Amino acid sequence: MGVQQPTPTELLNIYYYLKLTRGLEQRVITLYRQGKIVGGVYLGTGEEAIAVGSASALEPSDVIAPTHRDLGANLMKGITPKEYMAQYLAKQTGLTRGRDGNVHFGDITRGIIGFISPMADLLPVAAGVALTFKIRRERRVVAAFFGDGASSRGDFHEALNLAAVLKLPVVFICHNNQYAYSTPLSRQMAIEHVADRAKAYGMPGISVDGNDVLAVRNAVALAAARARMGEGPSLVEGKTMRMRGHAEHDDASYVPPALLEEWRARDPIDRFAACLRDQTLLDDVTAKAIDDRIAKEIEEAVLFAESSPLPDTKDLLDGVYAA
Amino acid sequence: MGVQQPTPTELLNIYYYLKLTRGLEQRVITLYRQGKIVGGVYLGTGEEAIAVGSASALEPSDVIAPTHRDLGANLMKGITPKEYMAQYLAKQTGLTRGRDGNVHFGDITRGIIGFISPMADLLPVAAGVALTFKIRRERRVVAAFFGDGASSRGDFHEALNLAAVLKLPVVFICHNNQYAYSTPLSRQMAIEHVADRAKAYGMPGISVDGNDVLAVRNAVALAAARARMGEGPSLVEGKTMRMRGHAEHDDASYVPPALLEEWRARDPIDRFAACLRDQTLLDDVTAKAIDDRIAKEIEEAVLFAESSPLPDTKDLLDGVYAA
Amino acid sequence: MEITYLEAIRQALWEEMDRDERVFMLGEDIGVYGGAFKVTKGFLDKFGPERVMDTPLSESGFVGAAIGGALMGMRPVVEMQFSDFIACAFDQIVNMAAKHHYRTGEPVPMVIRAPYGGGIHAGPFHSQCPEAWFFHVAGLKLVAPSTPADAKGLLKAAIRDPNPVIYFEHKYLYRHIKGEVPAEDTIVPIGQAEVKRPGSTISVITYGAMLQHSLAAAERLLTEGIDLEVVDLRTLQPLDMATIASSVKKTGRVMVVHEAPKTGGIGGEIAARIAEELFQYLDAPIVRVAPPHTPVPFSPVLEEAYLPNSDTIAGKARALAGF
Amino acid sequence: MEITYLEAIRQALWEEMDRDERVFMLGEDIGVYGGAFKVTKGFLDKFGPERVMDTPLSESGFVGAAIGGALMGMRPVVEMQFSDFIACAFDQIVNMAAKHHYRTGEPVPMVIRAPYGGGIHAGPFHSQCPEAWFFHVAGLKLVAPSTPADAKGLLKAAIRDPNPVIYFEHKYLYRHIKGEVPAEDTIVPIGQAEVKRPGSTISVITYGAMLQHSLAAAERLLTEGIDLEVVDLRTLQPLDMATIASSVKKTGRVMVVHEAPKTGGIGGEIAARIAEELFQYLDAPIVRVAPPHTPVPFSPVLEEAYLPNSDTIAGKARALAGF
Numbered sequence A, B: 001m002g003v004q005q006p007t008p009t010e011l012l013n014i015y016y017y018l019k020l021t022r023g024l025e026q027r028v029i030t031l032y033r034q035g036k037i038v039g040g041v042y043l044g045t046g047e048e049a050i051a052v053g054s055a056s057a058l059e060p061s062d063v064i065a066p067t068h069r070d071l072g073a074n075l076m077k078g079i080t081p082k083e084y085m086a087q088y089l090a091k092q093t094g095l096t097r098g099r100d101g102n103v104h105f106g107d108i109t110r111g112i113i114g115f116i117s118p119m120a121d122l123l124p125v126a127a128g129v130a131l132t133f134k135i136r137r138e139r140r141v142v143a144a145f146f147g148d149g150a151s152s153r154g155d156f157h158e159a160l161n162l163a164a165v166l167k168l169p170v171v172f173i174c175h176n177n178q179y180a181y182s183t184p185l186s187r188q189m190a191i192e193h194v195a196d197r198a199k200a201y202g203m204p205g206i207s208v209d210g211n212d213v214l215a216v217r218n219a220v221a222l223a224a225a226r227a228r229m230g231e232g233p234s235l236v237e238g239k240t241m242r243m244r245g246h247a248e249h250d251d252a253s254y255v256p257p258a259l260l261e262e263w264r265a266r267d268p269i270d271r272f273a274a275c276l277r278d279q280t281l282l283d284d285v286t287a288k289a290i291d292d293r294i295a296k297e298i299e300e301a302v303l304f305a306e307s308s309p310l311p312d313t314k315d316l317l318d319g320v321y322a323a
Numbered sequence C, D: 001m002e003i004t005y006l007e008a009i010r011q012a013l014w015e016e017m018d019r020d021e022r023v024f025m026l027g028e029d030i031g032v033y034g035g036a037f038k039v040t041k042g043f044l045d046k047f048g049p050e051r052v053m054d055t056p057l058s059e060s061g062f063v064g065a066a067i068g069g070a071l072m073g074m075r076p077v078v079e080m081q082f083s084d085f086i087a088c089a090f091d092q093i094v095n096m097a098a099k100h101h102y103r104t105g106e107p108v109p110m111v112i113r114a115p116y117g118g119g120i121h122a123g124p125f126h127s128q129c130p131e132a133w134f135f136h137v138a139g140l141k142l143v144a145p146s147t148p149a150d151a152k153g154l155l156k157a158a159i160r161d162p163n164p165v166i167y168f169e170h171k172y173l174y175r176h177i178k179g180e181v182p183a184e185d186t187i188v189p190i191g192q193a194e195v196k197r198p199g200s201t202i203s204v205i206t207y208g209a210m211l212q213h214s215l216a217a218a219e220r221l222l223t224e225g226i227d228l229e230v231v232d233l234r235t236l237q238p239l240d241m242a243t244i245a246s247s248v249k250k251t252g253r254v255m256v257v258h259e260a261p262k263t264g265g266i267g268g269e270i271a272a273r274i275a276e277e278l279f280q281y282l283d284a285p286i287v288r289v290a291p292p293h294t295p296v297p298f299s300p301v302l303e304e305a306y307l308p309n310s311d312t313i314a315g316k317a318r319a320l321a322g323f
């Protein structure tokens, strides 16, 4: 199975989403420090290549089950910066209308299963979405994300096993960012590669450089093609590093600074930019145009969010049940 | 690590327990048909070599976490035929005093974690027992049994991962008896060997002929020695076949008769008897003496159980909480 | 024609599967074997393996998968082999399924069939009544029919409902009661209690297997001049307070009867609501009849003492009538 | 000296770890990081990695492991990072831990620390009050302290108790309240409520964060001639009905206040028991003040409307006093 290489337009699109993700998250940090954010802030800084690379390998009709580090994938599936900002400000215009917070949002009509807190809970759900595709003979795929820590949970196991036995079209994608909150990988599992967990299920497992957006894209595209052809699920592990605290309240002092330095040098966006420049697909002018566009979108988003109404308490009881 | 080969006495002891297990279970079948059993009957017929072979590889201070197919291991840890029969008759003298049924019994003072229904629940508990040994620097090991079906549960995954990360002295032992109730292995997992699941945890996984009691003993002894030396857990898979229904109400008509025939020819007790006879450790006289002893023990057990009192309803509320 | 409670469930499933191809079933041993209680016998042949799906032994996994199916517009019906094992899927039910619509506005139309209850000598792990765990969780609907007609009509309603519905089907009733069932495609709406026996002395509010015992108690008390009104809740969530209230206003005396342990059972909520909303209509204390705060004992003699029956109900009713 | 509620918990843990080497701790990020709320900060240095154990992200696994430790005579203390994730360990708690002593007579001395409750703008997955789920389960004890002194004394009691105890520690109270704590090794016995404020008009029965709101309401009502008696349950299971009863007999009016949703909450049981056992002492309907049947909303404006506070409590008390 060959994978189509991205066109220049697609490459620039990937670049745009990488930068938009980083930019939005940077802006959220500022808002957080200004005390404008409600609740915690969970960022994918340094891990954008996994979210964006994976999402860029999907078809529009495919579905994602993101984690809290996958803003990039959400954006590519159509979540707007405005919705995202309004969500972080707990406004009525946020994706959960103030009922849930931060990265806990989704929209199944746009192909996004809304993320919830309990780690790995979305993986069986993703399997069920894929099961539906299989039953309906739709050639659609689910990309289901999870962290290294989440891979210790029973639901990870049950989901991957179920998907493998039923040959469901899922690509399970791991952000192996070396930590689960303060817990390093070595306290999470006694193996080196999360991809090796695939062996327990009889599905392919592949480890890629998670800071290389095209490597991620390629691996996910291959796995998705396989899934689409009815050959079942795969596990793709992107090796990366959580570059900030678990959430913004956490200074991550438990992470050796040298480790962060090492990974900072491998920043996925810098690397991809350099690669685009090498291929002369990006120059200062284009880069600036993209940056300007993003800056504008972000400021519009903040403005939108800040000027949006709060939820109305008269709706307090609404929507618990579907009618 | 070498494993000590069993002495002739030990071999005959193994033979005795294999036969005692089979004999007791056969008797329970009769009692069940006579309508004397309360509730369902879960048997290890044809799988005795895994229970007995494993338990024979342990030290007296080791602990087991059995499944519903491990009567042999329970007996070797000191459960008496009388207690077992009284348990099946839901009598006050049963191991749970009529509060729980059939194979749901245990006694931690004899090194047995009481089995409960939800499959794989005992595996994390076994890890915790092993953790205690580790904390206390006791050179003891836990043998934790489970079925092929149970290996699909999240608790299996969480237990094995935890044990591997903390390097706990556990030997995880799988009865791969090809079925989980009516569900064949191929609908349970997309791999051939349950032992391959060990790869996900970074622990050794080994598959043995589960109907060869000495092969099981050897594999478990090696794994136990490893665990005892602080090198962490292992997974040992015994390939076997469930020779009866899931429980006695189930005629297992979903199992191809040829498969049963094939496995009947590999009966673990017949094979072991032949091997003992080959080694001239067993002859007709010894065999008859053992059979007679077992027959007597079983009849005494039935008598004991039948003449035992029922639980007293005045105790209905007792024992929910420890004082 | 009178049919059993089990047959009524079977018919509802069959007709809904036939009527709506979005309906499909997931669970352990529901295919070839037809389910532990044979509710789905014959379904595999009729509807094929993609709509009658045997899963690996993983409750959390297949409940999660059902949620995924529901999000994609399917109508999954999950079978728990025993409702006791719903504990293994608890997180998916209370955190994922229950809260999804509230957070996202997306419906989660799915049914979890939970064979529950005691009286079958099955002990602490195959007899539980877990409805109260879910009663406290916003976003779930709970039904618990007591007659074949309600079993059929409520299962149809549950399958057509856009919310996650837990359908508590009582194992004891499966083959113990028979009744007429309307020939046509009749729905019993979720949320409507039914007065199963009008009376004037005491309102007995009950559901599940306790309905029959309450009706039997009513028969016995008639000669004593005590005329029980028996209200069958049928739906537990949402509670039909209107029907309860009109009965209480009529009788002024209330007994709540259920099979789940009294402490923390649904009876507490019912009594509390009556004590708050209908205080002025009460002529006597609100009495609850329910088992004590212990696990369900295995031994028949203990279980009989544990479960309410027409004797205990009649006894309490006598005392209450004389208050 | 006044200390915070959090510091009181920390002290209790520290002193018990120091006093009894069987006490050890398991959980996510409790070691180097000192726990998500920093309750166990400094413990790793003092007690070492075998008594302060970071686990993989697997609640069912480490709760199961704690059960294993308890069976071997250890005194494990498990930290849930947020009580919401206790749902992931539900089966181990209700099926394994709770029923073990009843079945086998073997004690299971363990504590699950469950940081719970809202008011911190943390949304549906980090604010839940899950105590009612466990209240219905025989074999568990539940405590929920409201002051630093009770927090310390009850945690010591819980650790020394031979049963599984869920210790609900309120996240909002951690740093929001301070109080004196007895210097000596003082135990607050499990099972004893305390009248935190004597009064004559209405018995307010409450626990957790609602104690402070109830006391504040009492202060405000004093000038209106309404004199609330505030009963702090402290232990939820077993309920101290004696203390409740003597208060109800004194006032004849009852309000139950809790933060968990009203439907199916513990308040139902309390109201029901009063309605059954103390009917003749009641001068007015039993009122419950508790949140509505919805998830905990994220947005502060919604959450404020959702949670009871001194306003809502005072308002309801006024109406009740005037009944």
Ligand SMILES: Cc1ncc(C[n+]2csc(CCOP(=O)(O)OP(=O)(O)O)c2C)c(N)n1
Binding pocket: A067, A069, A117, A118, A119, A146, A147, A148, A149, A150, A151, A175, A177, A179, A180, A181, A242, A246, D028, D057, D059, D081, D085, D088
């Ligand atoms: C079941 C469960 N337990 C605990 C938590 C608290 N928690 C939130 S994120 C996290 C670490 C997750 O690690 P990983 O899966 O590696 O994802 P990462 O945050 O590193 O991207 C923990 C422990 C949770 N959300 N769910």
Ligand SMILES: Cc1ncc(C[n+]2csc(CCOP(=O)(O)OP(=O)(O)O)c2C)c(N)n1
Binding pocket: B069, B117, B118, B119, B146, B147, B148, B149, B150, B151, B153, B175, B177, B179, B180, B181, B242, B246, C028, C057, C059, C081, C085, C088
């Ligand atoms: C969590 C859970 N789900 C379902 C069941 C019902 N059940 C009892 S045994 C069994 C099959 C177990 O298969 P396996 O683990 O292979 O053991 P075997 O019976 O084959 O020895 C099932 C589904 C259960 N006991 N626990």
Ligand SMILES: [Mg+2]
Binding pocket: A147, A148, A149, A175, A176, A177, A178, A179, A180, A181, A242
């Ligand atoms: Mg991580």
Ligand SMILES: [Mg+2]
Binding pocket: B147, B148, B149, B175, B176, B177, B178, B179, B180, B181, B242
């Ligand atoms: Mg099996």
